[in-house]
Amino acid sequence: MSSTSQPPHSGWAEPRERLEVDDLNPGALAINVAGMQPTGPLRGFGQLWQKTYEVKLGRISPALVIDTWKANFEQFWPRGNHFYGPLRGITPGSVAVLNLAQVGHAPPLIATGVWVIYADEDSFSFLTPQGHMFAGMITFSAFEAEGETVARIQALIRAGDPLYEVSLRLGLGHAAEDSFWQTTLKNLAAHFQQPAQATSTRLCLDPRVQWREARNLWHNAAIRTGLYYLLAPFRAAARVIGQQHG
Amino acid sequence: MNAPTMDVEVRKLGKVGVIDLSGEITSAAESRLMQAFAAASEENMPHVLMNFSKLNFINSSGIGLLVTLLIRARRQQVRLLACNLSDHYRQIFELTRLNEAISIFATEEEALAAVDMTLA
Numbered sequence: 001m002s003s004t005s006q007p008p009h010s011g012w013a014e015p016r017e018r019l020e021v022d023d024l025n026p027g028a029l030a031i032n033v034a035g036m037q038p039t040g041p042l043r044g045f046g047q048l049w050q051k052t053y054e055v056k057l058g059r060i061s062p063a064l065v066i067d068t069w070k071a072n073f074e075q076f077w078p079r080g081n082h083f084y085g086p087l088r089g090i091t092p093g094s095v096a097v098l099n100l101a102q103v104g105h106a107p108p109l110i111a112t113g114v115w116v117i118y119a120d121e122d123s124f125s126f127l128t129p130q131g132h133m134f135a136g137m138i139t140f141s142a143f144e145a146e147g148e149t150v151a152r153i154q155a156l157i158r159a160g161d162p163l164y165e166v167s168l169r170l171g172l173g174h175a176a177e178d179s180f181w182q183t184t185l186k187n188l189a190a191h192f193q194q195p196a197q198a199t200s201t202r203l204c205l206d207p208r209v210q211w212r213e214a215r216n217l218w219h220n221a222a223i224r225t226g227l228y229y230l231l232a233p234f235r236a237a238a239r240v241i242g243q244q245h246g
Numbered sequence: 247m248n249a250p251t252m253d254v255e256v257r258k259l260g261k262v263g264v265i266d267l268s269g270e271i272t273s274a275a276e277s278r279l280m281q282a283f284a285a286a287s288e289e290n291m292p293h294v295l296m297n298f299s300k301l302n303f304i305n306s307s308g309i310g311l312l313v314t315l316l317i318r319a320r321r322q323q324v325r326l327l328a329c330n331l332s333d334h335y336r337q338i339f340e341l342t343r344l345n346e347a348i349s350i351f352a353t354e355e356e357a358l359a360a361v362d363m364t365l366a
Binding site: 010011012013014015038039040041042043048050117118120122123124125127137139141143154156205206 | 320346347
Protein backbone atom coordinates (compact mmCIF):
# COMPACT_ATOMS: atom_id res chain seq x y z
CA MET A 1 0.00 0.00 0.00
CA SER A 2 1.33 3.45 -0.85
CA SER A 3 2.38 5.89 1.82
CA THR A 4 3.10 8.81 -0.50
CA SER A 5 -0.42 10.14 -0.83
CA GLN A 6 -2.08 13.36 0.20
CA PRO A 7 -3.18 13.34 3.82
CA PRO A 8 -6.81 12.89 4.83
CA HIS A 9 -8.97 16.02 4.96
CA SER A 10 -7.06 17.55 2.07
CA GLY A 11 -10.11 19.00 0.43
CA TRP A 12 -12.19 15.82 0.13
CA ALA A 13 -15.35 14.90 2.02
CA GLU A 14 -15.61 11.63 3.88
CA PRO A 15 -17.69 9.01 2.04
CA ARG A 16 -21.28 8.66 3.20
CA GLU A 17 -24.04 6.32 2.19
CA ARG A 18 -26.90 8.79 2.59
CA LEU A 19 -27.12 12.56 2.88
CA GLU A 20 -28.14 14.51 5.96
CA VAL A 21 -29.31 18.09 6.12
CA ASP A 22 -28.57 20.46 8.98
CA ASP A 23 -28.27 24.14 9.97
CA LEU A 24 -30.12 25.46 6.93
CA ASN A 25 -31.94 28.71 6.34
CA PRO A 26 -35.50 28.14 7.70
CA GLY A 27 -36.96 29.44 4.42
CA ALA A 28 -35.69 26.44 2.49
CA LEU A 29 -38.02 23.73 1.25
CA ALA A 30 -35.74 20.95 2.43
CA ILE A 31 -37.25 17.89 0.82
CA ASN A 32 -35.74 15.24 -1.47
CA VAL A 33 -32.30 15.50 0.11
CA ALA A 34 -32.11 13.92 3.57
CA GLY A 35 -31.83 10.16 3.32
CA MET A 36 -31.02 10.23 -0.39
CA GLN A 37 -27.95 8.45 -1.69
CA PRO A 38 -25.33 10.50 -3.52
CA THR A 39 -25.13 9.66 -7.21
CA GLY A 40 -22.31 10.43 -9.64
CA PRO A 41 -21.58 10.36 -13.36
CA LEU A 42 -21.38 6.58 -13.34
CA ARG A 43 -24.91 6.30 -12.01
CA GLY A 44 -27.94 7.93 -13.58
CA PHE A 45 -29.98 6.85 -16.57
CA GLY A 46 -29.15 8.96 -19.59
CA GLN A 47 -26.29 9.68 -21.92
CA LEU A 48 -23.14 10.96 -20.26
CA TRP A 49 -22.35 14.58 -21.09
CA GLN A 50 -19.35 16.72 -20.37
CA LYS A 51 -20.45 20.33 -20.40
CA THR A 52 -17.94 23.13 -19.96
CA TYR A 53 -18.75 26.79 -19.46
CA GLU A 54 -16.02 29.43 -19.20
CA VAL A 55 -15.63 33.16 -18.79
CA LYS A 56 -12.46 35.26 -18.76
CA LEU A 57 -11.93 37.49 -15.74
CA GLY A 58 -8.86 39.53 -16.61
CA ARG A 59 -6.19 39.59 -13.93
CA ILE A 60 -8.32 38.78 -10.89
CA SER A 61 -6.46 36.09 -8.95
CA PRO A 62 -7.98 32.58 -9.22
CA ALA A 63 -7.95 32.24 -5.43
CA LEU A 64 -9.98 35.44 -5.06
CA VAL A 65 -12.45 34.23 -7.69
CA ILE A 66 -13.02 30.94 -5.90
CA ASP A 67 -13.20 32.58 -2.48
CA THR A 68 -15.79 35.07 -3.75
CA TRP A 69 -17.72 32.39 -5.60
CA LYS A 70 -17.96 30.18 -2.53
CA ALA A 71 -19.02 33.04 -0.29
CA ASN A 72 -21.69 34.35 -2.67
CA PHE A 73 -22.70 31.24 -4.54
CA GLU A 74 -26.44 31.87 -4.71
CA GLN A 75 -25.98 35.54 -5.59
CA PHE A 76 -24.64 34.59 -9.01
CA TRP A 77 -27.49 32.24 -9.88
CA PRO A 78 -30.32 33.26 -12.22
CA ARG A 79 -33.23 34.89 -10.43
CA GLY A 80 -35.82 32.49 -8.99
CA ASN A 81 -33.32 29.82 -7.98
CA HIS A 82 -32.10 29.41 -4.44
CA PHE A 83 -29.08 27.69 -2.96
CA TYR A 84 -29.48 27.13 0.78
CA GLY A 85 -26.03 26.23 1.99
CA PRO A 86 -25.13 25.32 5.53
CA LEU A 87 -23.96 28.09 7.83
CA ARG A 88 -20.38 26.84 7.67
CA GLY A 89 -20.39 27.52 3.92
CA ILE A 90 -19.18 25.48 0.99
CA THR A 91 -16.86 23.07 2.75
CA PRO A 92 -16.12 19.40 2.07
CA GLY A 93 -18.96 17.23 3.32
CA SER A 94 -21.57 19.95 3.60
CA VAL A 95 -25.00 19.51 2.02
CA ALA A 96 -27.01 22.31 0.41
CA VAL A 97 -30.69 22.42 -0.50
CA LEU A 98 -31.68 23.75 -3.91
CA ASN A 99 -35.07 25.35 -4.57
CA LEU A 100 -35.30 25.83 -8.31
CA ALA A 101 -37.57 27.57 -10.82
CA GLN A 102 -39.32 29.78 -8.28
CA VAL A 103 -41.38 32.61 -9.77
CA GLY A 104 -41.94 35.51 -7.37
CA HIS A 105 -43.26 34.24 -4.05
CA ALA A 106 -44.64 31.05 -5.59
CA PRO A 107 -43.18 27.82 -4.25
CA PRO A 108 -40.27 26.25 -6.15
CA LEU A 109 -41.04 23.72 -8.87
CA ILE A 110 -38.15 21.51 -7.87
CA ALA A 111 -36.59 21.00 -4.45
CA THR A 112 -33.42 18.96 -4.41
CA GLY A 113 -29.85 19.36 -3.19
CA VAL A 114 -26.14 18.87 -3.68
CA TRP A 115 -23.30 17.45 -1.62
CA VAL A 116 -19.95 19.26 -1.52
CA ILE A 117 -17.41 16.52 -2.14
CA TYR A 118 -14.35 18.68 -2.71
CA ALA A 119 -13.24 22.22 -1.97
CA ASP A 120 -9.87 23.93 -1.99
CA GLU A 121 -8.56 27.37 -2.94
CA ASP A 122 -8.72 26.63 -6.69
CA SER A 123 -11.95 24.73 -7.07
CA PHE A 124 -14.98 23.10 -5.46
CA SER A 125 -17.21 20.26 -6.59
CA PHE A 126 -20.71 18.99 -5.97
CA LEU A 127 -22.22 15.55 -6.34
CA THR A 128 -25.96 15.30 -6.83
CA PRO A 129 -28.37 13.14 -4.79
CA GLN A 130 -30.95 10.67 -6.07
CA GLY A 131 -33.91 12.52 -7.58
CA HIS A 132 -31.87 15.44 -8.92
CA MET A 133 -32.33 16.18 -12.62
CA PHE A 134 -28.78 15.05 -13.22
CA ALA A 135 -26.70 12.27 -11.75
CA GLY A 136 -23.19 13.57 -11.73
CA MET A 137 -20.49 15.86 -10.59
CA ILE A 138 -20.06 19.55 -11.24
CA THR A 139 -16.80 21.38 -10.64
CA PHE A 140 -16.28 25.12 -10.30
CA SER A 141 -12.71 26.24 -10.82
CA ALA A 142 -10.53 29.21 -11.67
CA PHE A 143 -7.11 29.09 -13.28
CA GLU A 144 -4.71 31.18 -15.30
CA ALA A 145 -4.49 30.72 -19.06
CA GLU A 146 -2.61 32.95 -21.48
CA GLY A 147 -2.16 35.67 -18.92
CA GLU A 148 -5.81 35.81 -17.88
CA THR A 149 -7.87 34.16 -15.21
CA VAL A 150 -10.59 31.84 -16.45
CA ALA A 151 -13.59 30.80 -14.35
CA ARG A 152 -14.88 27.42 -15.41
CA ILE A 153 -17.90 25.29 -14.64
CA GLN A 154 -17.55 21.71 -15.79
CA ALA A 155 -20.40 19.23 -15.42
CA LEU A 156 -20.03 15.50 -15.91
CA ILE A 157 -23.65 14.45 -15.89
CA ARG A 158 -26.31 11.99 -16.99
CA ALA A 159 -30.04 12.61 -16.83
CA GLY A 160 -31.12 11.04 -13.56
CA ASP A 161 -34.07 9.09 -14.95
CA PRO A 162 -36.03 8.53 -18.19
CA LEU A 163 -38.21 11.63 -17.72
CA TYR A 164 -35.24 13.93 -17.40
CA GLU A 165 -33.61 12.15 -20.35
CA VAL A 166 -36.62 12.90 -22.54
CA SER A 167 -36.29 16.56 -21.55
CA LEU A 168 -32.63 16.53 -22.60
CA ARG A 169 -33.34 14.73 -25.88
CA LEU A 170 -35.97 17.33 -26.72
CA GLY A 171 -33.36 20.01 -26.13
CA LEU A 172 -35.30 21.66 -23.30
CA GLY A 173 -33.02 20.35 -20.56
CA HIS A 174 -29.82 21.31 -22.36
CA ALA A 175 -31.12 24.79 -23.14
CA ALA A 176 -32.18 25.37 -19.53
CA GLU A 177 -28.88 24.03 -18.19
CA ASP A 178 -26.78 26.08 -20.60
CA SER A 179 -28.74 29.25 -19.89
CA PHE A 180 -28.47 28.69 -16.12
CA TRP A 181 -24.69 28.36 -16.03
CA GLN A 182 -23.97 31.00 -18.67
CA THR A 183 -26.03 33.46 -16.65
CA THR A 184 -24.14 32.43 -13.53
CA LEU A 185 -20.79 33.14 -15.20
CA LYS A 186 -22.02 36.46 -16.56
CA ASN A 187 -23.12 37.45 -13.06
CA LEU A 188 -19.75 36.36 -11.66
CA ALA A 189 -17.96 38.43 -14.31
CA ALA A 190 -20.20 41.43 -13.58
CA HIS A 191 -19.27 41.16 -9.89
CA PHE A 192 -15.63 41.63 -10.88
CA GLN A 193 -16.62 44.34 -13.37
CA GLN A 194 -15.39 42.28 -16.29
CA PRO A 195 -17.05 42.03 -19.71
CA ALA A 196 -19.05 38.85 -19.80
CA GLN A 197 -18.60 36.56 -22.78
CA ALA A 198 -19.32 33.09 -21.49
CA THR A 199 -18.48 30.19 -23.77
CA SER A 200 -19.88 26.69 -23.62
CA THR A 201 -18.97 23.31 -25.08
CA ARG A 202 -20.96 20.10 -24.91
CA LEU A 203 -19.46 16.67 -25.48
CA CYS A 204 -21.32 13.37 -25.35
CA LEU A 205 -18.91 10.94 -23.67
CA ASP A 206 -21.26 7.98 -23.59
CA PRO A 207 -24.25 7.87 -25.96
CA ARG A 208 -25.78 4.84 -24.29
CA VAL A 209 -28.47 4.93 -21.62
CA GLN A 210 -28.24 2.77 -18.51
CA TRP A 211 -31.57 0.97 -18.36
CA ARG A 212 -30.82 -0.56 -14.97
CA GLU A 213 -31.06 2.99 -13.59
CA ALA A 214 -34.57 3.61 -14.97
CA ARG A 215 -35.93 2.90 -11.48
CA ASN A 216 -34.48 6.28 -10.42
CA LEU A 217 -37.82 7.65 -11.57
CA TRP A 218 -39.09 6.71 -8.10
CA HIS A 219 -36.91 9.45 -6.61
CA ASN A 220 -37.66 12.12 -9.27
CA ALA A 221 -37.47 15.39 -7.34
CA ALA A 222 -39.80 17.27 -9.70
CA ILE A 223 -42.55 14.67 -9.24
CA ARG A 224 -41.96 14.47 -5.51
CA THR A 225 -42.04 18.25 -5.13
CA GLY A 226 -45.38 18.33 -6.96
CA LEU A 227 -46.75 15.56 -4.74
CA TYR A 228 -45.54 17.45 -1.69
CA TYR A 229 -47.80 20.39 -2.61
CA LEU A 230 -50.71 18.14 -3.56
CA LEU A 231 -50.58 16.42 -0.20
CA ALA A 232 -50.25 19.65 1.82
CA PRO A 233 -53.98 19.74 2.82
CA PHE A 234 -53.76 16.18 4.12
CA ARG A 235 -50.64 16.97 6.15
CA ALA A 236 -52.42 20.01 7.63
CA ALA A 237 -55.48 17.90 8.49
CA ALA A 238 -53.28 15.25 10.10
CA ARG A 239 -51.62 17.92 12.24
CA VAL A 240 -54.97 19.26 13.44
CA ILE A 241 -56.21 15.78 14.28
CA GLY A 242 -52.95 15.07 16.05
CA GLN A 243 -53.29 18.21 18.17
CA GLN A 244 -56.92 17.38 19.07
CA HIS A 245 -55.94 13.92 20.22
CA GLY A 246 -52.64 15.02 21.75
CA MET B 247 -4.26 26.22 -17.70
CA ASN B 248 -1.50 25.42 -15.22
CA ALA B 249 1.41 23.25 -16.34
CA PRO B 250 0.92 19.53 -15.82
CA THR B 251 2.57 18.16 -12.71
CA MET B 252 1.82 14.53 -13.42
CA ASP B 253 4.26 12.09 -14.94
CA VAL B 254 3.38 8.76 -16.48
CA GLU B 255 5.26 5.71 -17.58
CA VAL B 256 3.69 2.96 -19.62
CA ARG B 257 4.76 -0.68 -19.42
CA LYS B 258 3.41 -3.82 -21.08
CA LEU B 259 3.16 -7.00 -19.03
CA GLY B 260 1.64 -9.72 -21.19
CA LYS B 261 -1.99 -8.79 -21.82
CA VAL B 262 -1.88 -5.86 -19.41
CA GLY B 263 -0.84 -2.30 -20.16
CA VAL B 264 0.41 -0.68 -16.95
CA ILE B 265 0.31 3.08 -16.38
CA ASP B 266 2.55 4.24 -13.53
CA LEU B 267 1.15 7.55 -12.31
CA SER B 268 3.21 10.00 -10.29
CA GLY B 269 2.74 13.57 -9.16
CA GLU B 270 -0.67 15.24 -9.29
CA ILE B 271 -3.77 14.39 -11.28
CA THR B 272 -5.58 17.63 -12.02
CA SER B 273 -7.24 19.01 -15.13
CA ALA B 274 -3.75 19.91 -16.41
CA ALA B 275 -2.99 16.18 -16.68
CA GLU B 276 -5.66 15.48 -19.31
CA SER B 277 -3.54 15.10 -22.44
CA ARG B 278 -0.80 13.10 -20.69
CA LEU B 279 -3.31 10.75 -19.13
CA MET B 280 -5.21 10.17 -22.36
CA GLN B 281 -1.98 9.63 -24.31
CA ALA B 282 -0.81 7.15 -21.68
CA PHE B 283 -4.07 5.26 -21.93
CA ALA B 284 -3.83 5.18 -25.73
CA ALA B 285 -0.30 3.78 -25.47
CA ALA B 286 -1.23 1.25 -22.77
CA SER B 287 -4.28 -0.03 -24.65
CA GLU B 288 -2.81 -0.16 -28.17
CA GLU B 289 -2.70 -3.48 -30.03
CA ASN B 290 -6.08 -4.44 -28.54
CA MET B 291 -4.71 -4.78 -25.02
CA PRO B 292 -7.72 -6.06 -23.03
CA HIS B 293 -6.60 -4.74 -19.61
CA VAL B 294 -5.11 -1.47 -18.44
CA LEU B 295 -3.80 -1.24 -14.88
CA MET B 296 -3.26 2.16 -13.27
CA ASN B 297 -0.57 2.10 -10.60
CA PHE B 298 -1.15 4.84 -8.02
CA SER B 299 1.85 4.08 -5.79
CA LYS B 300 3.64 7.36 -6.57
CA LEU B 301 0.62 9.63 -6.75
CA ASN B 302 0.84 12.67 -4.50
CA PHE B 303 -2.45 14.44 -5.10
CA ILE B 304 -5.73 14.24 -6.95
CA ASN B 305 -8.45 16.87 -7.02
CA SER B 306 -12.03 16.64 -8.28
CA SER B 307 -11.04 17.60 -11.83
CA GLY B 308 -8.60 14.69 -11.71
CA ILE B 309 -11.42 12.36 -10.68
CA GLY B 310 -13.39 13.73 -13.62
CA LEU B 311 -10.52 12.71 -15.89
CA LEU B 312 -10.60 9.19 -14.47
CA VAL B 313 -14.34 9.00 -15.19
CA THR B 314 -13.69 10.11 -18.77
CA LEU B 315 -10.91 7.53 -19.06
CA LEU B 316 -13.21 4.82 -17.73
CA ILE B 317 -15.88 5.63 -20.31
CA ARG B 318 -13.27 5.58 -23.07
CA ALA B 319 -12.02 2.19 -21.82
CA ARG B 320 -15.56 0.78 -21.82
CA ARG B 321 -16.13 1.91 -25.38
CA GLN B 322 -12.89 0.18 -26.41
CA GLN B 323 -13.89 -2.88 -24.36
CA VAL B 324 -10.81 -2.46 -22.19
CA ARG B 325 -11.08 -3.43 -18.54
CA LEU B 326 -9.65 -0.75 -16.25
CA LEU B 327 -7.93 -1.79 -13.03
CA ALA B 328 -6.19 0.13 -10.25
CA CYS B 329 -3.58 -0.85 -7.67
CA ASN B 330 -1.56 0.62 -4.80
CA LEU B 331 -4.27 3.03 -3.73
CA SER B 332 -3.74 4.45 -0.26
CA ASP B 333 -6.69 4.40 2.13
CA HIS B 334 -7.31 8.03 1.28
CA TYR B 335 -7.53 7.38 -2.45
CA ARG B 336 -9.74 4.36 -1.82
CA GLN B 337 -12.08 6.67 0.07
CA ILE B 338 -12.14 9.08 -2.86
CA PHE B 339 -12.95 6.21 -5.23
CA GLU B 340 -15.73 5.13 -2.87
CA LEU B 341 -17.10 8.67 -2.59
CA THR B 342 -17.26 9.12 -6.35
CA ARG B 343 -18.42 5.52 -7.02
CA LEU B 344 -15.36 4.81 -9.14
CA ASN B 345 -14.82 1.73 -6.98
CA GLU B 346 -18.01 0.28 -8.51
CA ALA B 347 -16.58 0.49 -12.01
CA ILE B 348 -12.82 0.06 -11.65
CA SER B 349 -11.42 -3.15 -10.14
CA ILE B 350 -9.15 -2.22 -7.25
CA PHE B 351 -6.24 -4.37 -6.02
CA ALA B 352 -3.83 -3.86 -3.16
CA THR B 353 -0.74 -4.57 -5.25
CA GLU B 354 0.31 -4.88 -8.86
CA GLU B 355 0.96 -8.61 -8.34
CA GLU B 356 -2.61 -9.16 -7.14
CA ALA B 357 -3.99 -7.30 -10.13
CA LEU B 358 -1.88 -9.30 -12.58
CA ALA B 359 -2.88 -12.56 -10.87
CA ALA B 360 -6.55 -11.61 -11.21
CA VAL B 361 -6.06 -10.91 -14.90
CA ASP B 362 -4.29 -14.26 -15.33
CA MET B 363 -7.32 -15.98 -13.78
CA THR B 364 -9.61 -14.11 -16.16
CA LEU B 365 -7.57 -15.19 -19.16
CA ALA B 366 -7.16 -18.80 -18.00
